[in-house]
Amino acid sequence: MTTTHSNTTSTIACLVIGMAGSGKTTLVQRLAAELSTRDLCTYLVNLDPAVIQIPYEPNVDIRDTLNYKDVQVEFQLGPNGAILTALNLFATRIDQLVELLESREEQVDTFVVDTPGQVEVFTWSSSGSIIAESIASSFPTILLYVVDTPRATKPLTFVSNMIYACSIMYRMQLPLVVVLNKKDLVSTEFAQQWLNDFDTFDEAMQQLEGDYSSNLARSMALAMEEFYRVISCCSISAATGEGMDELWNCIQKAAKEFSSFRNEKNHISMKQEAASSEMQSQGASSSQETSRQRIAKKLICQPTEQSKQITQDTFLQRDVETTSLVEQMNEEEEEYQALLNQFSTSWPSSQ
Template identity: 40%
Template structure:
């Protein structure tokens, strides 16, 4: 949430990965392997300064203030529009991440030329070209407005693109000193529940600022229902329900929180909970151990589900294309039985003179329609048939004219 210390937590993550070859260890271990620097992405367009150097920064692509001015938007609308504009380049971002996460290609040593070998100038060892290290951790800093990022089309595009390519884990940062009351604690849990079921990705609850307030009470409330009930009862009796200065609250709030704690008991089983201090770095090893567990859970449980949903979407697209094709073929009458002429209907005997005249007109119309259908089935065959009929008609008329002239000449000789 906003103000929970996300940016400071990101700074501590970066520092921990730069100084610890094994991030799951609390103390820097002596190792011959150099620590692998993370790949950092900043998706908050409204931040003025970040205490780390991002590899990809949304502020380099989108000017947040210009977006607000050009589209006449407020702060949240400007953030949402900036994310929408940035999401159009997600394919380029994924391409860069795929290149950096691949193992580096082996570098061939330069061969000595004949001149270098003869002049002994090649004895001096040339420095090997510097290789980029393979990235093992990708850190993404998101805006603090949850609804802007999670419940928007651009946020879904960014998350689904990352999850379809890399094991993705969501860290929900909670301000521990502001979560000591049962009402604010339950509000945070509802937020986390909505994010979990909206994104369908593994999640870790990070109770930040443990240097100011220990997070053990929150872990007890999540694992022990009776402990939460006791804390809720104490707040109602002491008149501090809802936090300091909030008064005793109303009666329905107590019953609502009581019911919600029962409902979310199953939800707590799918979460990993860690307490960290972004200021001192305490608990960062526990956080990375939780990340490794959630990455394995992603490969085991979430990745097959993502592949199944992707296959369903492809099947739906194929079915939609097939329906459109069938509709087009039907409109063009390209089907098997659609191009046959309609057989003539057998009519009943007319009972009156008017019925007989109408039937004769209908028969004539049907004959014309039937001939048109025959011609429409095979245009070339219909054209040939009309050509033959025309030739036959003209040849018959010519023979009749010749016979009439012959009879006239014969009659003239006899007279």
């Protein structure tokens, strides 16, 4: 492989992701081989700790620092848990990887990162986000989402792949290229038509039974039209090398869009920070107002010396009035008792 570095474009980092068995590793090998014929130097990084054999020689290999089986035994984990744990441990040294890539920037045109076969381990884990964000902080970074075409011939499976690709793009905030990988001589024309024409996809959906899943897929495909407009899509064969020119053009186009993605992400971050600051200020003013209300309430409820004196004088006056009323009632009761005795004496005795 030649080490001639092209000065026409800056170094691009490509994160190759996709479902298990979609052809990610084969694509990495094919991409490196094709770029070498263009006098473009590639730097290959393998992040799959569980892979046994790979058809290319990686420049950085996670297996050199972490043993997948040892991690599985030491932490008593299953296969996926061991892969995730190994990736988490590797993410703690991501600064060293970025420094190494930066030191090779002048000699390398493209960094190609091969991710684990279990796509959710990388795309939905904290370690995957840390690795992607760390690389994107230094280089224009794009996502190559590999679709296994024979497994996407059914409309429901195709929509599921596209929804997953959309969620990954918006989660990582990076430009994405959908790579339709041809296998078993299966054409990708149907996928291109479904991406560009909803009516064609709707005709394929009408051939299915009108159950809940088909209706949901039709609705989701209609909602995904905006996503189809902002992504690049190409058909390639990782095994034969067909369509690699189109793939390279899509990679360069997506790399040019990287700055707009970064600006949009920074804009969103600034809005979130502003909203958070506003909420904190509102919370502070609300708590301050509450404190003022509490102080006012305390002042209102707490009697002053003057109010205490007035209250005591009122109570004393009421005590005098009550005592006088009681004495008057006692005198009236004595008069009533005297009259009753007099009446009893004058009453004639019964016969």
